[in-house]
Amino acid sequence: GGQGNGGVTAIAELTISSLPLETRCAPFPLRQHGGFWLPETFLPGLEAARARFEPRPSDVLLASFPKSGTTWLKALAFATLNRAAYPPSGEGHPLRRRGPHDCVQFLESALVVSDDMFASLPSPRLLSTHLPYSLLPEGVKADSSGCRIVYICRDPKDVLVSWWLFTKKALGTQDGPTNGGNKPMLSNGPYWRHVLEYWAESKRRPQKVLFLRYEEMTRETTSNVRKLAEFMGCPFSGEEEADGVPDAIVGLCSFDHLRSLEVNRNGANDFNIKNDSFYRKGVAGDWANYLSPEMAAQLDLVIDDELRSSGFSF
Ligand code: A3P
DSSP states (O other), rough: OOHHHHHHHHHHHHHHHHEEEEEEEEOEEEEEETTTEEEEHHHHHHHHHHHOOOOOTTOEEEEEEETSHHHHHHHHHHHHHTTTSTTTTTTTTTGGTTTTHHSOOHHHHOOGGTTTTTTTSSOOOOOOOOSSSSGGGGHSSSSSGOOOOEEOOOOOOHHHHHHHHHHHHTTTOOOOOOEEEEEOOOTOOOHHHHHHHHHHHHHHHTTTTTEEEHHHHSSSHHHHHHHHHHTTOOOOHHHHTTTTHHHHHHTTSHHHHHHHHHHHOBBBBSSOOGGGGGGGGGOOSSGGTSSHHHHHHHHHHHHHHHHTTTTTTO
């Protein structure tokens, strides 16, 4: 207490400029911190969140690596958690007017560094993060805080291809992320470590961390939404099931529906990234149209090596 916002920012900047710098993940300069390569622009937000974020027992934090299904998870969780106030089939639903990224903000968002860090949001709060588990605010991780974490995991080859095309399209760079040694350099990476941390925690404390997979969600969307609702503490009632509420949420948040909305075709989010860049193809396995079998085999080799003896596989 007692420290002004300016003080926090100044201290964070001082530390940030001394961290190892990586510029091969165009257009984001990355800084190495806690064993991960994090976008420089989010580091003040990370510091502010760790210093000042106060978790509530009803908080739900959606965690993901960029390009692994963040937008979809935000839409599904938002629609599920807020279905009493906003019935999914209602014309006035917020997701019909605002993009999922504006409905669910990032914990480490630099935009909130100087204000009250989500304190004014009503409970239950829904927030998101691309931070690795180990760097989350301690209060969020503590059993005693009661707040819950949902992680979405995706096939690394699809994440890589999605990232590469996203940076080219949304951010207007000529090249996507380039090769870091024999491993692709992606913001918030290494990816395998990001996944492993959340996966290990979901095994240790399944009531604290729900681990979802993009591929399973594309195959069985409704049953995954039921799982999500139960985990968030708001399971669907028999009446809601009879009324088709879970399916209505799935329909509202489907790739084709979200992408067709005016806000997602022509709008931009608070970070000035065009909303349409978050909707590309939305399927599992599209990497095969971009990576040669040799490239895929090379990536598999790197990942198998990193996952060895972890007990986890994609
Ligand atoms: P592709 O590039 O493979 O199509 P993120 O939201 O984490 O940035 O991830 C973006 C990826 O999720 C993109 O993958 C995008 O098309 C896909 N996606 C976005 N909305 C989706 C939805 N409603 N359902 C399924 N996939 C979706």
